[in-house]
Amino acid sequence: MNSIRQKFTVLNLVIIFLCTFIVGGAGLWFTSRSQKEYSDEILQLTCRQESSFLNDEFTDIQRSIGIFADQATDRMPPVDVIRSNAAVRRQYVSEMEKLMGDIVRHSKGVVCYYLRITPELADEVTGDGGFFYTKKKRVETFIKQPLTKILDFDPNDVEHVGWFYAPKAAGKPIWMEPYYNKNIDMDMISYVTPLYKDGRFIGVVGMDMDFGLIVNDVSVISPYKTGYTSLVSREGKFYYHPVYDPGSTVLDYSKELQELVNDLKYYGGGGRPKTYSYMNKGKEKKLVFSRLQNDMVLLLSVEANEIEAAQNSMFRITAITAIVMALLAAIINLIVSTRITRPLKALSQAAEQIAEGNLDVELPRPTHDEVGVLTRSFDVTVQNLKKYISGMRYKAYSDPLTHVKNKNAYELEKERLERQMQMGDAKFALLMLDTNDLKEINDTYGHDHGDEYLLACCQLICRVFDHSPVFRIGGDEFLVLLENEDYEHREELVELFNRLAAKTLQEPRAWNRVSVAKGLAVCEPSDTSPEDVLRRADHAMYQDKKAMKENG
The missing domain is CATH 3.30.450.20 (PAS domain)
Known part of the structure; x- marks a missing residue:
């Protein structure tokens, strides 16, 4: 190593190796942190989504009892x-x-x-x-x-x-x-x-x-291959577990879950949801929980290896790419190495943005070398993460049968409406719709035709109220949020719906005949939350349903 060229070559290689491993390590660290946060978010979102299905059943009972209690008191x-x-x-x-x-x-x-x-x-x-x-x-x-x-x-x-x-x-x-x-x-x-x-x-x-x-509904929830769900009380006592008997506690399952037991007692629904890690039978697992309407708690547990599989795969791909870059750096000269370090720096910055949750990061233009491979790998990773998160959000906020928005989506809208009501500039109406004869169609023609009947009702609702969001908030219940122009013409739209629904009654097939009870309520200055408006709309819908029954 007497020649200056050799010395500069060795020096250049050392610099390239150091830069490669520093930048690659930073990318791995930032990407790992980002993937962990997303995996935890997806696990928590899955648990909340599954609990929302159970809450629909409890809410139906509460609403039925509430309606009857009001009538019982009034009469x-x-x-x-x-x-x-x-x-x-x-x-x-x-x-x-x-x-x-x-x-x-x-x-x-x-x-x-x-x-x-x-x-x-x-x-x-x-x-x-x-x-x-x-x-x-x-x-x-x-x-x-x-x-x-x-x-x-x-x-x-x-x-x-x-x-x-x-x-x-x-x-x-x-x-x-x-x-x-x-x-x-x-x-x-x-x-x-x-x-x-x-x-x-x-x-x-x-x-x-x-x-x-309820136990049957919980037992079939299996969003992961190694996952399962269970029901516990706020004290951590199992009501249902696929392995442990009712009456046993979370601490019987794992002593490492003492923090979970403490949080179950004092968690009031606010704050950032947690993901709990623990060991069971020699395997690392992760667990999240969601509070149900009846004060029970739904637990979702899954092996860490399964939920972190994408993170581990990304580790291997990125590590292999970094090693390949380091080996190829031995045959490149100083000018090429300078050109390589420039996009690597851009990739490091992009990885940092990804770790901060920015998936709309701008990556450098891929070159025809190893750095280009890494750039494309990052781009594919970002696109896959976007698709994954987008798919989960779609499932969380849309109804799988009718493809309209679901109750989770309405909860988001309700927060916006509450803010408007607090500022005193809320101007909206809620139209509650409940399909008639669904049970008879299911019993007579089967659930497939029952689904067709729901779709027919939903399509007519969306057709008439095409400028307003439609939510499916129950098995046979829909809700329309009327604002702006539709709010101003709400009565005409309801009459149009009635006329179009009446025309369907001539259809030869029962599942194509739209029969829907409706209840319309307008936000009043005395209302304190959208629930006040929804309650009146629900009551009006119930009265309409009762009148439809009495009139045959």
């Missing part, structure tokens, strides 16, 4: 009349019994429903203080059962009278913990609402769901 005679006049009391209970029977027919998974007037106002001996219906497994017909004599049991006897005293003590609607009902041989979960008249406690109304159906 209730004065308290003194209820207490003193048995004939009036029986007439009132009979009317409520028919109303709740109609509501239950449109609620999924209900196995018991009941109305119970407090013993202070009704005679427990004659049993005219309410009604109680149940149905057993694989039986579709509800059977009326004798009323429980509340005063025969201690108020602390949760198994027999907890459904009465718990909501009374809470003073608000509550979900009760799952329990086993010996009478109908079924695990159940109850939602109970206390009734008040003129500020006085009158009784309770509730529905019980088949907890086995």
Whole structure:
């Protein structure tokens, strides 16, 4: 190594190797950090998406009970009349019994429903203080059962009278913990609402769901090959786990999840969601959770190797590319090395932007050498990440059957509307639509034609309200957000929809005949949130549905 050329060659090679490994290492580090954040975000988004399907079932029960409770309170005679006049009391209970029977027919998974007037106002001996219906497994017909004599049991006897005293003590609607009902041989979960008249406690109304159906829904959630889901309480007690028995705890599964147990107790739904790492049977796993409407918690666990597979693959590709660049640098001269370091620097900056979450990074023009290979690899990686995140967001915010927006998308719109309402410049209306006859079409012609019926209804809705976003917020419920020009012409659009829907009634196929109950509500200055508007629209829709039934 006597010649200056050799010395400069060695010096140049050292510089090239150092630059290659420094820039390549920075790219690996930034890309690794970015991929980890995206993998955690995708895992959390998947858990929230799956929990939203379960919340739809719970929300349907809550809405049904809410509607009935409002009607029960509005139609209730004065308290003194209820207490003193048995004939009036029986007439009132009979009317409520028919109303709740109609509501239950449109609620999924209900196995018991009941109305119970407090013993202070009704005679427990004659049993005219309410009604109680149940149905057993694989039986579709509800059977009326004798009323429980509340005063025969201690108020602390949760198994027999907890459904009465718990909501009374809470003073608000509550979900009760799952329990086993010996009478109908079924695990159940109850939602109970206390009734008040003129500020006085009158009784309770509730529905019980088949907890086995919820477990079945959870057990089939499998977004990953090595993943599974489970249900726990806020104290970390398992209600369902594919391996562990109900009653065991998260700490029985892994002692490393003490932080999760602490977060389950105090997590109120705010703040940044966490991803928990732990070891189980010699394998590293990741876990996220999402709170459900009934205060249970959905856990989603997956092996770290599976969710980090893309990150590991990117590591190998980038590392191999860096090594190839370093080996080829031995035969290039100083001028070529200078040209190589320039795009490498640009790639490092691009990797840093990717790590910061900017996927619209501008990469240098690919050259016909190893740096060009690396540039194209980065470009392919960025495009794949864009497609992956875009696909997950599409799945999270659109309905897979009708391809309109789903309930998650409406939650985002609701945040925007709330901000407008807080600023006092909100001007919108909500149109709630509920398809009729879906169950009859499903039962008579099959679920494929039921899906065609939903599509026919959705297409007509989108056709009439083509300038407004349409959301599918339930199995047979749609919501239209009317703003701007559609808001100004809302009544004309509803009339147009009615005329077009009426024309479809001449269709020979039942699944092409559009029959939809509607409820329109306009945002008023007294409203504090979009939920106030939605509640009125839902009530108006229910009244429309009732009128349609009465008119045949």
